Amino acid sequence: MRLIFQKLVLAFMQLWLWWSSSIHVDAADDSLNPGDTINSSLHPLYSKSNKYLLAFIKIGGQVDSFPYLAIMSEYDNAIVWDANQEQSIDDSDAVLSLNLSGVLKIEYASVKKPIILYSPPQPINNTVATLLDTGNFVLQHLHPNGTNTLLWQSFDYPTNTLIPTMKLGVNHKTGHRWLLFSQLTYGSATRGAFSLEWEPREQELMIRRRGKVCWKSGKVRNNRFENIPEDAQGVLKYSIVSNGDEDTFSFTSKNESHTRRWFLSDTGQLSCNYNEGDVARADLCYGYNNTEGGCQRWQDIPKCRIPGDVFTKKILRSNYQNVTADENENISYSDCEAACWSDCYCNGFKEFSNDGNYIVEATVSGEDIYLLENKGNIIPHHQGTKRRIWISTGIATTLLIICASILCLAIKKRKHVLQEKKRKEMSLIEDLGNDLNKKYGLKVLDYTLVVAATNEFSSENKLGQGGFGPVYKGTLPTGEEVAIKRLARSSTQGMVEFKNELTLICELQHMNLVQLLGCCIHEEEKILIYDYMSNKSLDFYLFDCTRSKLLDWNRRFSIIKGIAQGLLYLHKYSRLKVIHRDLKASNILLDENMNPKISDFGMARMFTQQDSISNTNRVVGTYGYMSPEYAMEGIFSTKSDVYSFGVLLLEIVSGRKNTSFYDDDHPLNLVGHVWELWKDDKYFELVDPSLNEVFDHEEVQRCIHIGLLCVEHYANDRPTMSDIILMLTSKSPIVSLPQKPAFYVQSRNYFFYSRNDYFYLNIYVLILKESKMTTFT
Incomplete structure (x- = not known):
């Protein structure tokens, strides 16, 4: 009989354990596994080193207040995060659970719809929610290979407290923003009027009241913000991240023995724990005081308010006449302060009851009144306003008349100068x-x-x-x-x-x-x-794959000789020696018989026949046609035109521009390309394909030879136009051999050859800028 009774008791206990386990499963010390729960009175989570705990806690400490799921610092019992700040729980049987599908939620009996903290798009097995020693409550997906994926974290939803490694800023991938919000009142976790944000463009912190900026931290220099007192940031190390993924601000504490944190109060005061002073006093930032502590000047300051106006708490005899009450429960101290501040007939306000509701007083009376007083100028508001208006109007009018007179005189004088000019x-x-x-x-x-x-x-x-x-x-x-x-x-x-x-x-x-x-x-x-030149300019034909076929070799050779004759006349046979300084294909016009005519003498310079060289600080011309001594030193002579003629001659042979002649395997300019072909005795490969290999080989070789002689680095090594015409018209072999040319561009680094020296392109451009030379056309 006893044996039967023992078996019945054992069976009953097993049944009770099975039933109770199906109803409630206790959580591990720092984690919630699938099926685990935390109720509103027992079983809090403790982080691994017991720095933080997660439990249902009554915000504000009142006995009759409703509980919130919150994270508390074990060091000083300060709440650093709460989950359901917009929805209080009015039951003592609230439960935080992580179900087998990976849903993290808060449930309580009186409301059928739970508060969902995280719900995956599809059910997920093998999840765990852990309270870390950083104070971050994280939900992770555990993979078989030992890796974890973060699904949700409390750090993504800050409340009114910023602790080390918690971020402020924006996630560019998701658009999610991290910012602090103050509580409406001390005893309510509902969001209040103030927010602390990170401004990524200016890289500074700011506090807003109902969207209006009232305080800025200033720039951070040497790990210190301009407008934050030293004692509030002495042991902090800031981390600022700015990239394509995010723009964020966070801090860590150099002293690990105590956890530093910033707390944004319901009045806009940003304070630091451990009596290290205030980070910011946005509660003292009225519309006019933008000179101290980061306070920002408002755009809509009432005319009746002046510097020195502040709200001071006073105890006065009760008198409830002319009282205007706001029955909205979602207003705070700062809202009443702002309402009274903007109303020129308001002198103060008082708290209506202890639950955080306030009323605006039209007459200064009542107990614990927040009275508007002037700590600077003791001028009555209305008298001071009128006096300031008259003074300001007089000063403004005088300044306006003076400025208008000066402006009229300046305009009149400038008009006279322009007319005279x-x-x-x-x-x-x-x-x-x-x-x-x-x-x-x-x-x-x-x-x-x-x-x-x-x-x-x-x-x-x-x-x-x-x-x-x-x-x-x-x-x-x-x-x-x-x-x-x-x-x-x-x-x-x-x-x-x-x-x-x-x-x-x-x-x-x-x-x-x-x-x-x-x-x-x-x-x-x-x-x-x-x-009028009916056939336009040489470049119209030369650099077009279709029209270039109209220029056979005989016509091209005739154009080369005609240009050379025109230059010889300018350099030697005209009454004044003329240096053109802008010889290029677009400045060679063709008449009805395709005879070349040199045009555009706007940049030309004249000399007597005895002069041969000059210098200028104003370099003009076209890049690719200028000789090195002219481009780099401003020195020009007839040999400068010879260099331009050499480049033009090679363009006529090849049918390609000097500045656009590149090969995929050997990225050279035209001059460099010709030199490479000349060295390898492959110079006939330069000839324009549109000629279909119908050309005089001896004339082409002679032109290429002359072109390379014309682009020599030193001016004295180049031939004169008389020598060039002689070489073009003679059948005798050319004795002089060309050297490696100036501005020989090789490889993708683009350097210039100057016999023994290489100059990088950016150095060349820098020299031109320092010499105050003009931009190339």
Whole structure:
């Protein structure tokens, strides 16, 4: 009988254990496993080193307050995080559970719908929720290979306390923001008016009240923020991360014996624990005081408020007359303060009851009144306001009159200076036109005639865009077709260049130079009229894969000799020695018989035949055609044009631009490419494929040889134009052998060869900038 009774008792105990385990499973010391729970009165979680505990705790410490799931510091019993701050629990039987599907939730009897902290998109086995020694409560997915995946963490949802390694900022991948929110009141975990945020663009902390910035920390320098007192940040080490994934701020404590933290109060005060002082006093940041402690000036400061106005707690005799009450339970001390501050008829406010509700007082009376007083100027509000308005108005009016007078005088003087400058310029232009007409028979056309000839400078008549402005085709009343070059008003070519081109072209007469027919000067307009070249410019054909076929070798060789003859005339046989300084394919025009004519003398310089060299601080021209001594030192001579002619000659042979001639295997410029072919006796590979190998091999070899001689580094090593014409027209072998050329670009590092020296491209550009040289066109 006893044996039977013992068996029944044993069976009953096993049944009770099975039933009770199905209802409630105790959690491990620091973790919740699937099926574990924590109730509102027992079984808290402790972190591994007992630094933090997770339990249901009553915020504010009142006996009748509702519990919240919170994390508490074991060192001083301070709550650093709570889960359900927007939804209080009114039961004593609340339970935190992690179910077998990986759902982390808070449940209580009176409400059927639980508070879900995390729910996976699909059920997940092998999860664990752990309270770490950092104070972070994390939910992880455990994989068979021993790795873990973070599913959820309390650090992603800060409340009003920032502890070490907790982040403020933004996650760029998800858009999630980390920021602190104050509580509405001390006894309520509901979000209040203030927030602490990290501003990634300015890299500083800021406190907002209802979205309005009222405090900023300033920049961080040497691990110290400008507007945070030293005693509040002495033992902290800041970490700032800024990349494509996130922009965040966090801190750690250099002293591990005590956990440092920042706490944002319901009044906007950001304090540091262990009596280390306040981090920020946003509660003292009124709209005007932007000079101390990081406080920011507001845009909408009431005119009745002045510096020195602050709210001070006073105990006065009760008088509840003229009381305006706000029955909204979701307002805090700071909300009442802001409401009274913005209302010029409000002198103070008081707490309506102990549960955090406040009312605004229209008359200063009542117990524990927060009274608006002036700690600086003791001028009554209305008198002070009127006085300040009158004084400010008087000062502003006086300053406005003074500034307006000065501005009017400055405008009048500037207008007079501009008019005088324009008058002198127009007089100079008019005298110049009359002089050129008398001396050279140059036609000075009326502006209305030029406008009519170009159909009002229509786009249909536009031939191209020169370095100093557009060129149009025009038809004069006589039926003669002309090219009209209109100097752009924004062009760098001024009166000096314009006069230079006029005088120079009038002096020059040669079959391989463009002929100037006339000019037009009208107010700010400066216009040149040339012979119309029906076949446009050399680059129009040379660098186009289709039109280049119109230039056979005989025509190209004829163009080369014609350009050389024109340069020889400029350098030797004209009355004045002329250096063109901008010889390139676009400045070689072709007449109806494809004869070349050198044009665009806006950059040319004139010398007597005895002079041979000059120097300038203003380098002008086109990159790729300038000689090294001109580009780097501003020294130019006839040998500068020879260098440009050499580059142009090689372009005519190859049909390619100097600055765009690259090979995939050997990324060289045209000059470097020619040199490589010359060394390997493969120079016929340079010839333009559009010639279909129909060319005079001896003439091509001679042209390439001459081109390499023209681009020698030192000017004295280059031939003269007389020598070049002799070599072009003679059948005798050329005696001189070319050396490695200047500006020899090799490999992807782009360096320049100067016989024994290599100069990096960025050094070259730096030299040009330091020499105050102009930008290349």
